[in-house]
Amino acid sequence: MKRFGTAAAAIGAVFAVALPFFLKPFGIYVISMWAVLTIAAIGLNLTLGYAGQVSLAQGAFVGIGAYTVTVLMQAGWPFAAAFIAAGVLCFAVGWILGYPALRVQHHYLAFVTLAFTTLVFLVLRNEEWLTNGVYGINGIPRPVLLGWPTGKALNFYFFSLGMLTVLSLAAWWMLRSPWGRAFIALRENPIRAQSLGLDTRRYTLMAFAIGSSLGGLAGALYAPLVQFIEPNSFGLGMSFNLLLMVIVGGSGYFFGPFVGALVAVLLPEWMRIAEGYYLIVYAALVMAMMAFCPSGILGFAERAFKSASRGSQPAPALRAEGAGP
Amino acid sequence: MSAILEVANLRKSFGGVIAVDDVSFDVREGEILGIIGPNGSGKSTLFNCVLGQLLPNGGEVHVDGRRTTGMRPCDLNRLGVSRTFQLLQVFGQLSVRDNLILAGQEHQGSMYSRLIGRADAGLGAAADQMIAFFQLSHLAAENAGALSYGQQKLLDAAMAFMGGPRLVLLDEPAGGVNPTMLTHLRERLAAYHTERKATFVVIEHQMEFVMALCTRVLVLAQGRVIAQGTPHEVRRNPIVIEAYLGH
Numbered sequence: 190m191k192r193f194g195t196a197a198a199a200i201g202a203v204f205a206v207a208l209p210f211f212l213k214p215f216g217i218y219v220i221s222m223w224a225v226l227t228i229a230a231i232g233l234n235l236t237l238g239y240a241g242q243v244s245l246a247q248g249a250f251v252g253i254g255a256y257t258v259t260v261l262m263q264a265g266w267p268f269a270a271a272f273i274a275a276g277v278l279c280f281a282v283g284w285i286l287g288y289p290a291l292r293v294q295h296h297y298l299a300f301v302t303l304a305f306t307t308l309v310f311l312v313l314r315n316e317e318w319l320t321n322g323v324y325g326i327n328g329i330p331r332p333v334l335l336g337w338p339t340g341k342a343l344n345f346y347f348f349s350l351g352m353l354t355v356l357s358l359a360a361w362w363m364l365r366s367p368w369g370r371a372f373i374a375l376r377e378n379p380i381r382a383q384s385l386g387l388d389t390r391r392y393t394l395m396a397f398a399i400g401s402s403l404g405g406l407a408g409a410l411y412a413p414l415v416q417f418i419e420p421n422s423f424g425l426g427m428s429f430n431l432l433l434m435v436i437v438g439g440s441g442y443f444f445g446p447f448v449g450a451l452v453a454v455l456l457p458e459w460m461r462i463a464e465g466y467y468l469i470v471y472a473a474l475v476m477a478m479m480a481f482c483p484s485g486i487l488g489f490a491e492r493a494f495k496s497a498s499r500g501s502q503p504a505p506a507l508r509a510e511g512a513g514p
Numbered sequence: 515m516s517a518i519l520e521v522a523n524l525r526k527s528f529g530g531v532i533a534v535d536d537v538s539f540d541v542r543e544g545e546i547l548g549i550i551g552p553n554g555s556g557k558s559t560l561f562n563c564v565l566g567q568l569l570p571n572g573g574e575v576h577v578d579g580r581r582t583t584g585m586r587p588c589d590l591n592r593l594g595v596s597r598t599f600q601l602l603q604v605f606g607q608l609s610v611r612d613n614l615i616l617a618g619q620e621h622q623g624s625m626y627s628r629l630i631g632r633a634d635a636g637l638g639a640a641a642d643q644m645i646a647f648f649q650l651s652h653l654a655a656e657n658a659g660a661l662s663y664g665q666q667k668l669l670d671a672a673m674a675f676m677g678g679p680r681l682v683l684l685d686e687p688a689g690g691v692n693p694t695m696l697t698h699l700r701e702r703l704a705a706y707h708t709e710r711k712a713t714f715v716v717i718e719h720q721m722e723f724v725m726a727l728c729t730r731v732l733v734l735a736q737g738r739v740i741a742q743g744t745p746h747e748v749r750r751n752p753i754v755i756e757a758y759l760g761h
Contacts, residue, residue, distance in 0.1 A: 347644035367619040367628040367635045374605055374616055380567065381603040386591035386677060 230446030232403025238441035240396035241376025254408025268332030283401025313420035325419025335355025439485030524573035536668035548728030571692035606659025665697035
């Protein structure tokens with residue numbers, strides 16, 4: 190299973206590098222969007238999939254990140270500094286949003302974070318002096334990094350892919366460290382975890398803060414990618430879409446967000462041939478997927494792989510299950 | 515011998531129900547204290563109050579002479595006090611080995627040093643030793659959820675020992691375990707006790723288990739301590755027979 194997963198990841202990486210050379214600018218824009226939203230989904234997967242804290246606020250953090258980087262760049266900050274500031278700000282706001290999670294869980298927590306998303310939307314819409322309200326902000330420049338302009342679609346795609354690589358490696362490192370184990374323990378049984386010395390309070394806040402920070406960094410790439418931001422982009426729709434990516438890909442699987450974001454970004458584009466019906470078809474597909482594989486695409490793949498390898502050698506597996514006192 | 519745990523006038527009520535009613539006792543360093551009593555006599559609530567899962571309404575708890583009333587369970591655990599729960603609580607989606615590493619990792623360095631340190635927090639060898647000690651080596655890589663009930667019960671106990679605790683509170687370690695596994699579990703507990711000079715407090719219904727393992731027994735009924743003494747004294751005490759052993 191592990192070797193199979195590594196091989197699949199390697200093939201995916203080759204595809205991610207080679208694909209844009211065969212695409213028109215709009216196609217490159219779409220896969221850039223995939224790279225950017227995958228970063229936000231990795232953050233949500235951390236909070237929801239690993240640490241088990243339901244959040245409907247990830248879209249709001251993408252918004253906070255996007256507006257932070259835009260406003261700071263308008264004020265003359267270099268992109269790199271504004272990018273880091275977006276991550277730090279979302280880390281801090283995410284930490285604060287984690288406090289309700291210490292008191293409420295599951296769907297109650299979903300409501301708290303849903304209210305937060307609405308709050309952020311209202312602030313972005315109403316504080317016109319800062320955000321230009323419903324008109325949004327137009328003509329956001331793409332940065333020049335160490336003399337390398339990212340203005341062209343292909344360049345910006347590779348910049349986004351590079352950031353995705355760096356941030357997913359950081360997330361991978363954290364999840365394989367004792368923190369990853371602690372986050373899973375938090376999801377499975379916080380009371381037992383605490384009796385084993387885990388400071389569940391600090392780990393919960395960390396799960397929120399780091400997940401939100403990744404949302405903010407994704408937003409900081411979203412703004413120069415689309416070059417136009419408005420409050421509506423970061424409403425509940427975005428949060429639900431990111432939640433969909435995590436669940437469809439496979440919540441709690443490291444590569445779940447990569448697969449989920451691919452489905453959520455590409456499927457609507459491919460469905461355009463169905464014209465007016467495309468949203469209906471898309472919704473039906475998602476519902477069918479949830480009914481038949483609630484653990485997501487990667488959960489389904491894992492099960493299929495396990496039953497295939499068991500099918501080739503059934504006797505030892507049966508014996509192992511029947512054994513024991 | 516000095517007292518490692520002192521409980522003084524502990525009280526806890528839920529609404530009108532007084533679950534723990536003015537309970538006081540000491541646990542001496544190195545002993546294995548059994549706590550018995552009929553269902554609903556307040557044994558588990560007593561554990562929860564001592565270990566910070568519940569806040570008592572009154573009374574005090576001292577560990578090593580230090581007041582720990584109201585301290586968070588994770589802080590208490592890092593002071594060297596560990597426990598198991600009455601209902602089985604292992605992490606089903608982690609492997610047996612990861613369950614044990616998790617149980618010890620918070621005792622290694624600070625939270626932030628663990629983030630950049632080794633993936634197994636330097637506990638790989640210790641976990642393998644513990645797995646061998648509880649004779650679970652053939653299952654080390656399995657998810658804990660795939661183990662049989664008795665095996666999970668062993669793992670649950672093993673986890674309580676990973677941080678190298680000096681005081682371990684076990685809540686019905688024998689509950690639902692078959693006789694063969696039970697003897698095995700008792701042997702493992704006794705061996706750990708001798709090897710590490712640890713102190714145990716054990717809640718148990720299984721009288722044979724208590725008689726074989728414990729050096730002293732405390733009897734609770736309706737939230738009060740009604741008797742204490744050696745297992746044999748308690749067994750013959752008429753008050754205990756009426757409250758608990760009375761057939």
